[in-house]
Amino acid sequence: MTWQILNRILVILGFFVLVIYTRETYKLRKIGNDQKDLQIMPLPFLYLSRTGNPTLEITNFGSGTAVDIKIKTASFKYKGKQKAFEFEVNYGSNILEYKDKKFVSVIFYDDGDKKSPKLSGEAFYMYYAADGKSMTNKGKCINITYKDIKAQTYKQEQHFGKQGTAISQLPKRIRK
Numbered sequence: 284m285t286w287q288i289l290n291r292i293l294v295i296l297g298f299f300v301l302v303i304y305t306r307e308t309y310k311l312r313k314i315g316n317d318q319k320d321l322q323i324m325p326l327p328f329l330y331l332s333r334t335g336n337p338t339l340e341i342t343n344f345g346s347g348t349a350v351d352i353k354i355k356t357a358s359f360k361y362k363g364k365q366k367a368f369e370f371e372v373n374y375g376s377n378i379l380e381y382k383d384k385k386f387v388s389v390i391f392y393d394d395g396d397k398k399s400p401k402l403s404g405e406a407f408y409m410y411y412a413a414d415g416k417s418m419t420n421k422g423k424c425i426n427i428t429y430k431d432i433k434a435q436t437y438k439q440e441q442h443f444g445k446q447g448t449a450i451s452q453l454p455k456r457i458r459k
Contacts, residue, residue, distance in 0.1 A: 325349035325431055326454065327379055329387065329441050337408035339387040341372060341379065347431050349379040354387065355426040361410060367392040368407055370425075379429075428457070 326345030332338045343349050354370035369390040379385060391406040424440040431437065437454040 320433075320435075323347040323431060323433070324437070324454065325379065325381075325429060327352060327427060327429060327439070329354070329425065329427070329443075331408055331443070337405055339370070339389050339407055340384055341387050342384045343379040343381055346381050348381070349429040349431065350377065352377055352379060352427065352429040355428070357425055359410075365394065366410065368410075 324345050325343050325347040327341050327343050327349050329339060329341050332340050341352070352372045354372060356367055356369045358365065358367040360366070369392070371388040371390070372385060389407045391401045393401070393406075424442045427439045427441065429437055429439075436457040438457055439454040
C-alpha cells in the first residue's frame, strides 16, 4: 500500500514539473519571438533639419522597413487661436527603408476653418520647437502610425521642444 501512495505522489509531482516546464518553455519562445520582432521593427523618427529654412524630415532608424506611414493632423490652440498642422509623407512611395530619409511636407492652418493653408516648415519650427510650449509642456505629441513588412501596425508618439525631438515611448503594436 505504501508503494501505491508513493507512486501516485510521484505521478502528481511529475505532472506539476511538466506544467512548470511547459510554462517556462512558452515564456522563452515568446521572448525569442519578441526579440525577432524587435530586430525587424522599423523606427521612423521625425526631426527638424536646421540647414537654411527649417524642414521636417523623417528617417527610419530601425532595421526593418516602414510601410504606409501616416502622421496624424496636430490641432492646438495658441494664444487663443485655433491652429493645425497636416503632414504628408507620400513622396513617390510611402516606404521607408533602413536609414532612408524623406522630407515631410507641412501644411499650416492659421485659423480654425482651415481656409488659409500654407506650406511651411518655418511655422512648425516656430510653434513646436522654438516656443516649446505647444508640445512638451501640455503633454501633446505628434502621432505616427506605420506598418512593418509583416503587416503589423504600430503607433508611436513624438514630442518636440526647444531641445529637439524626443520619442516618449517605444512604438506600440496595434492589435486588430
